[in-house]
Amino acid sequence: MKDLFNEGNRKYIKGDYKGAAKLFEKVLEEEPNNVYANINLGVAKMDLGEYLVAIDFFTKALEIDPKNYDAYRNRALAYYSLNKETEALSDYKKASQYVKKE
Numbered sequence: 001m002k003d004l005f006n007e008g009n010r011k012y013i014k015g016d017y018k019g020a021a022k023l024f025e026k027v028l029e030e031e032p033n034n035v036y037a038n039i040n041l042g043v044a045k046m047d048l049g050e051y052l053v054a055i056d057f058f059t060k061a062l063e064i065d066p067k068n069y070d071a072y073r074n075r076a077l078a079y080y081s082l083n084k085e086t087e088a089l090s091d092y093k094k095a096s097q098y099v100k101k102e
Helices: 002-013 017-030 035-047 051-064 069-081 085-097
Strands: none
Touching (some): 069 085
């Protein structure tokens, strides 16, 4: 699964969002609780303009890892893209609680 996940990342970086999404979907068929496959699939779906679908994947990631900064931040972006400012602001606030410290 790691190879599929990494190939999905490569496709995403090259701008092949559909190809990346298909690979992340394959990962999730075998590992439905893979937090970053859910997040990355959500990001690819956002780039394809599928914001509601993306929100579902970010929400799934948060069900698995309720303190995941990336899932909150990306879900906020998806909400904002749908002009749902209240939900976006709520998720941005939650994301700020879990910001990665380097």
